[in-house]
Amino acid sequence: NAGVTQTPKFQVLKTGQSMTLQCAQDMNHEYMSWYRQDPGMGLRLIHYSVGAGITDQGEVPNGYNVSRSTTEDFPLRLLSAAPSQTSVYFCASSYPPGQGVSNEQFFGPGTRLTVL
Amino acid sequence: RKEVEQDPGPFNVPEGATVAFNCTYSNSASQSFFWYRQDCRKEPKLLMSVYSSGNEDGRFTAQLNRASQYISLLIRDSKLSDSATYLCAVRSGGYQKVTFGTGTKLQVIP
Numbered sequence: 001n002a003g004v005t006q007t008p009k010f011q012v013l014k015t016g017q018s019m020t021l022q023c024a025q026d027m028n029h030e031y032m033s034w035y036r037q038d039p040g041m042g043l044r045l046i047h048y049s050v051g052a053g054i055t056d057q058g059e060v061p062n063g064y065n066v067s068r069s070t071t072e073d074f075p076l077r078l079l080s081a082a083p084s085q086t087s088v089y090f091c092a093s094s095y096p097p098g099q100g101v102s103n104e105q106f107f108g109p110g111t112r113l114t115v116l
Numbered sequence: 117r118k119e120v121e122q123d124p125g126p127f128n129v130p131e132g133a134t135v136a137f138n139c140t141y142s143n144s145a146s147q148s149f150f151w152y153r154q155d156c157r158k159e160p161k162l163l164m165s166v167y168s169s170g171n172e173d174g175r176f177t178a179q180l181n182r183a184s185q186y187i188s189l190l191i192r193d194s195k196l197s198d199s200a201t202y203l204c205a206v207r208s209g210g211y212q213k214v215t216f217g218t219g220t221k222l223q224v225i226p
Contacts, residue, residue: 033214040124042218043160043203050211058213090159097148097212104150105205105214107159 001026006091006108013081013115021076021111023091031094032074033058033105034066036087043090049074050096081115088112117142120206122217130225133194137220139204140186148207149180149187153200154219160203163189194224 007022025032033048035058045058049068063085065077074093078085092105122139129135141149149166164171166178166187177190187204201219208215 031212035216040218042122043216045213045215048211048213056211056213059215092214094214097207102165103148103207103212104162104165105160107161109159 003027004091004093004106004108006089006111008111009109010112011114013078013113015082015115017081019078019081021078021089021091021113023074023076023108024072025074025091025093025106026072027093027106028071029093029106030071030096031103031105032068033092034064034074034076035090035092036060036085037090037110038087046076046089078113083115086113086115118217119143119208119215120204120217122204122220124218124220126221126223128223128225129194131194131196133224134190134192135194135222136188136190137202137204137222138186138188139217140184141206141208141215142185143206143208144182144185146185146206146208147212148214149178150205150207150214151176151178151187151189152203152205152216154203155200160216163202191222194222196224196226198222199224 034046035043047066091108097103151163152160154160
């Protein structure tokens, strides 16, 4: 299993540009989430999904869109990049709780995004 | 009040010391609790889940106190390789989203 994969690993954008961060998992996890991590702020939840076709907002959703058309993929779209979106972005996936297996989250390696 | 709070540290401890971290959570209906370890410029990885009765994995012990709404992590006989940031995480809410604390940085010194 490849686990959780994210592309690209690094990206530099200009203010106003749009882009999509890709996330895929091959563990058949229903739950997937996007976090951003900034110094001193920890991991903050952007959006999450509990299954194909179902998404919800996290703590810091503004400026980001998501969709979940398949179990495997959960892309994060930046609509119009701003310097405040400079951060490290992590995608994570897990089984839902209550299924008799661990519902720990598995993380991708992250995307380091700089917005100039 | 933040949903999940941790002391950011840093905790600088000598090799062989015992160190403990606490993490408080605000949602009394939270159902699952975790400790993650994150090395510099890497993704978080699960250290251990936290069970109601407390659990131990080698030198690591995790406890849950539902009445006071906190979880704790105890590391005994600290090793240099334990130097990392330790993140607590809490799963709660109707959709069971996971919220992380800001992390506690541990530096074990020779």
